[in-house]
Amino acid sequence: MPKTVDHEARQRILADAACTVIARNGLAGTTLADVATESGWSIGSIRHYFPNKDELIAAALWRVGERVDDRIRRHTAGGMRLADLRTAALELLPLDAARREEATVHLAFMAQAAVVPALANAAEEAVRRLHEPLAKRIAHAIRTGELPGHLDAEKEATRLRLLFDGLAVQLVTTPRRKSTDWALEVLDDHLAALTRSPGPSKPRN
DSSP, X not given: OOOOOOHHHHHHHHHHHHHHHHHHHOSXXXXXXXXXXXXXXXXXXHHHHOSSHHHHHHHHHHHHHHHHHHHHHHHHTXXXXXXXXXXXXXXXXXOSHHHHHHHHHHHHHHHHHTTOGGGHHHHHHHHHHHHHHHHHHHHHHHXXXXXXXXXXXXXXXXXXXXXXXXXXXXXXXXXXXXXXHHHHHHHHHHHHHHHXXXXXXXXXX
C-alpha cells in the first residue's frame, strides 16, 4: 500500500524551523536555504509546500499562534475565570526561550507586514486570533461578576492586547534584564485595576 503522508505535520515542521531561523537571524536574514538547513529538508521540498518566502513566513506566524493556543488550552483546561485569563496572558509573553522565539517571530512579521501588502491579511488574522479569545474570557468574567458590569469586553481586550505588544517589545529588546518580574507586575496591576474599575461618572446638574 502507498505510504500515507501527513502534509499538515510536514508543514508544521517547516514552520517551526522557520520560527527558529527568524528568531536567530531576523526576518531579512532568513532564507529558504537557512530553513532547509534547520529542518533537514531540501529547498525543493520546502517549495512544494511554500512556493516563496512570504508564504513560509506567514506559516511561521500561524504556527506561533497554534503553539500558544495549544499551551493555553492545556494550562487552562478550557477555564474562563479571571485566573484563567492571567494564565492565558502568561503564554503570550516572552518569559522563556520558547516564548521569546514566538514573540520575536510575531514582532518581526508585524513590522514586515507594515511594508509588504501581501502579508496584510495574515497580520490581520493574527490580531483576530489573539483578540477573540481575550474578548470572550473578559466577557465571561463580566457576566459572572468577576469584572465590573460596565466594562466593554471588546475595548478591554484591545487594551490588553496592546499591553502585551508593549511588554513583548520591552522583553525582547532588553535581553540584559535578567528578571521578568517587572513585566508580571505590570500585567497583574492591569488585571487588578480592571476588577476595581469605577463605572462611568454621572453628569452634574
